[in-house]
Amino acid sequence: MTRPDAPPGAVRQGSLREWNLAVVLGRIAAADRPPSRAELAAGTGLTRATVSAVVEDLLAGRLVTEAEPTPRTGAGRPSRGLVLATDGPAGLGLEINVDYLAACVVDLAGRVRHHTVRRADLRPLSAAEALARLADLAAHARADATREGLTLAGAALAVPGLVDDAGLVRLAPNLGWRDVPVPALLGKGPPLTAHVDGVPPLVVDNEANLAALGELHAGPAGRPSFLHISGEVGIGAGIVLDGALYRGARGWSGEIGHLPIRPDGPPCRCGSRGCLETYTGQEAILAAAGLAGADLPADTATTRLAELAGAGDPAALRALAGAGTALGVALAGVVNLLDLDTVVLGGGYAPLAPWLRPPVLAEISRRVLTAAWSPVTVRPATLGAAAAAVGGAGSVVRRILARPAGWLARPA
């Protein structure tokens, strides 16, 4: 298999077509306005005959469509620009979290075509029961996608835990899961997605990783570097370096919730002491604000906290200032280590960003060596709680864009 980011060693005939398909499709995906065949030839260095043949394949496979013709500017046929298809392959993004399930469908052009969130405390349920509910939500999303003429090419599921390559959830402390074989439990029903070479039918991934991909998907173009921190009951981070998710040596990066703030601080669910999560996890913040035991769902409690802070409630303001300072201490360490120019406050932190941001910035400016001449941007996430499901669906779409030949060769 030849991937566009793999050095070709020597380009062989068989893979040359795959390569050209990916190069032309990538140009169409990245273009500001629909490029013509002639512009694609000029931009890629391929001959016009090659570009025409490649474009025919992409049109026949519902990967691109022709945009409305632009007015004639000279002799000859009007040039028709090419755009990504919105009735071809799509990605399915799923999320299972402590207190909600979500499903979403993203088309090849990156548009969210379907999005459902179902609130429920999943902690009392077994993993099999929780996954059965998720399968139901996924089937609805699939039926909706089919009605819109889309074909699901793959799925990605976000879980708040550590996942290995085979989709085994090693540990999801806040769900009480340990060694849960998600693909086996979820894959009992009929297949959700078409078989596409190079696109796994189901990828299980850490919630914070997929949320960071969602933010990448929703954010400005280019190859940004940022840390996306999701504040839920647990805290996770996704690290995007040069436009790509950094997963770590074994795929378990981003456990920022267990960065020590005070080595001898309060005990943490992980068995250690003084972790960031004990200061700035959702439950810790709510408890500090006097909202613990109110028995509200977490998102409702967060909304309530934001309302109280907005109204100037001293306990709410004190809790958010304390959490923001602890978050800032941790993030200053991360920025010193990784030299990131942007930190995105996601998940439950997004609606609290007006109060968390100032103390976070204060700690960064106090502790980051380069802050004086190289400011760090701290901003709320664009997608908030939807980020992980959108990011999962987007990761499927990116696989198709990276290797369209797999989609074109799928069994009819």
Add this chain to the structure above:
Amino acid sequence: MTRPDAPPGAVRQGSLREWNLAVVLGRIAAADRPPSRAELAAGTGLTRATVSAVVEDLLAGRLVTEAEPTPRTGAGRPSRGLVLATDGPAGLGLEINVDYLAACVVDLAGRVRHHTVRRADLRPLSAAEALARLADLAAHARADATREGLTLAGAALAVPGLVDDAGLVRLAPNLGWRDVPVPALLGKGPPLTAHVDGVPPLVVDNEANLAALGELHAGPAGRPSFLHISGEVGIGAGIVLDGALYRGARGWSGEIGHLPIRPDGPPCRCGSRGCLETYTGQEAILAAAGLAGADLPADTATTRLAELAGAGDPAALRALAGAGTALGVALAGVVNLLDLDTVVLGGGYAPLAPWLRPPVLAEISRRVLTAAWSPVTVRPATLGAAAAAVGGAGSVVRRILARPAGWLARPA
């Protein structure tokens, strides 16, 4: 310019030769034993005629030489394997640190051909005076290289500070430097290196970055991921991900010395409080061991500390245990965040590793979520204090291997 790691878009004729040169030279560099032209053709997919032409160019340019012929195994001429030349281009690595200067020369095959260290406390000197001493050391290294038939193709200088793209040292707190234009100050004499397209005559880089590259150079083959932490008066880290140095969004990654251990801990030279450096910087460890003010050079003091610890001195053992615990708290946070499977104790930490390693491992096993099923290796550096100069010289060599056409096209 075509680099082997850049997707070619469309391969044009002009760059095809460059590409083939890099592919064949890369194969020779990576081979376990000297490959023949026939083996190179089989391994690259290029024709034998193309390989022969490419090899002629590489031989003529002193990038490869023919190894001794192996015994005939059949009909035809004996096959002569190809190896990297040891009388062609070489890299110059330089280091300026708080209490020493160093210069080293590494040949294309990766061998260290020259290495000099000159001890002196550089803090009383101006930047211009310190760099004049370094220029003298560099000139000696160059003369030595020339005597051995080597041509210096580029130089890299390690400094204990934050450096921008133009080689301006923005801040080197332990040298007392701020905004020092190193290339302008060092480049006053005759040019040290040949002009080679694609190889900058002088790269100024952070000491911890180049030390990590040195460790990469000296360590096992492959594409490892590790953190190399250098414990000197200041503490720096170089982060290697998948065999490549991670520099951060602006090139300032690795400031691990300012990871907060206790947010309200002792004041740090950086202006903040409780940074790792205040617990495990060389001066902090020596003070805790009762060796402060002994007025010994730092490396002598470190040796003395290791001797005392080896003899069971309680103050020395207590100081090292405390430093190891603080180091472990910081490293556990880094491993949780980045999921690295290896931590290398470098610089002044290397000789102290027997005492630092156990408390570091204890904190990692206590605080890293994945440690139970995925152990982290903590080991002393292979190169110790020489790492940065070797890494700098090696980075020059890698540039030539990545784009040999630049070397071949240099003015006679």
